[in-house]
Amino acid sequence: MDRAPKSSVRTGLLIAGIAAAAYPLLLRRWCLTWGATAEEAESALPGDELLPDPGLVATRAVAIDAPPGAVWPWLVQMGSGRGGAYTYDWIENLFSLDMHSANEILPQFQNLKTGDVLPLGTTGPRMRAEIMEPEQALVFRSEDGNWVWAFVLRSDGETTRLISRNRIAAPDAGPLGRLVNLLIMEPGSLIMERKMLLGMKERAERLARTG
Template structure:
């Protein structure tokens, strides 16, 4: 078989695997229980017609109060995203993941608008319920990102849900997202959730209390 034919066959096989039901469950619901993946979260109503939804989660061995500060300081030019900075910065997102609480970024409130790189849409804070729920919506209304904190006997369940729609997008673009972007987003978001977990657990074990401010 010629190299081009081998590459084409490999591409078809990879696409088939990426679109299979087990693979989709894996990369769209990593870490989440069936109840978390299917259940409602505050902010779902901000984009009811989402065509792509992912719900991923991790257990943090710390109280919600140790997780919340890392969430509110996230963002471009702020506390970063706790994922692979070098990949984020290939797209000019100016992400530099912090390893400490940054007091200047702890006063987040509904209506605040955070940049997402030089060319992308900004993210507006739609829900800011301390130690419970943080919801962003892109200024082009195509993306809602929900963080929910739920205390349990082990500490905190940190749930991240992305609701995305692409108005007017053709089948080719949707296929590209399903085959490439959705699995790729798992790589980045898994790293982010584990990065928050590591930092929050370190904060939870710290002997020094951290005061987190609130505005609005």
Template sequence: MRRLAQGLTGVALLAALAYGPWARRWYLTCGATPEEVERRMPGDDLLPGTELVSTRAVTIDAPPEAVWPWLVQMGSGRAGAYTYDWIENLLGLDMHSADRILPEFQRLAVGDVLPLGPDGPGMRVEVCDHPRTLAFRSQDGDWVWIFGLYPQWGGTRLVSRNRIAVPRAALGRRVANRVLLEPGSLIMERHMLTGIRNRAESSLPARASVPA
């Protein structure tokens, strides 16, 4: 009984660490500076007042113009999301991450609707400000996804913000979001951000070395 009690106590402590306020803040702001978390981004007003907001970021050693083509071609049945395709395809999202820029998917404009798998709500382009901001809103109005590209030291800070509506009465959904969606989205989105970074950096012409 003592070992059982110790084991249960250990599990409780791990759960407290994994789902406590500090851990949740890390899940939702991984890679982002406090200034980036607080910054207003174009598209925030598309879904104001929601309590589930994530802001994650990565530094890319490439200018915004080199990052932008990888963003505009993303999507189901397009260039994928540069993350774990096998996980997304278990959900029927038809994601196949491209390793090159696809000319046929470079034209994107406000009002275009990109499918999110065969059954999900489409994602409507709400902001398309080359090469600064790309923002989508789901057709059911419950999700806004914003990408901001900010020049920094010759490279780019790529900031990804998700705003998701969670009905206050839907206790089960709120628990599922806290236990599964928030940590799970960090795993998927972090891989996506590093996938964009690696592709954008590797697509640049090789820098000429400076003679000693």
């Protein structure tokens, strides 16, 4: 009677073990550089100097068939209680982040300035706008200095590359904490950020079409 459940448990543990071994070797770089070219992943971007020695760097990107002017408004209105993050709101709000992704430009949130602080919910980190170069770069840094999140726009005149780079200080959390970060937090961040980048792509392209 107990053989089938025990066999299932062993199979599950074997699959988990294979995944744990394969991810760092085969999938981690793809996870941390989804959508980015090798040049984008390796080049210096605005904001790198704000956290020069991070424990983790993730550079992800998407190509948008719209000029930077159609992308920028969606970036500056991001945040809790503002335009949201264009990702899975229901997941964000499990952590009380008050994210409600807007489908239109919100004029009341278009006046973001360097030095403005945006909270991520009531308990999340407070992010300060450190660099603002309209239609080129928007960089946030957490008030504790452990997280820098940069958005960079590069255009060839027809399309725009939206590059997102996270630089995160990773204090030693012990073996279990490092394993959780490696196998859960990193892939989880890809799921959320991929949705965010594609969400901004869809919104910016629609804005460009409709003017």
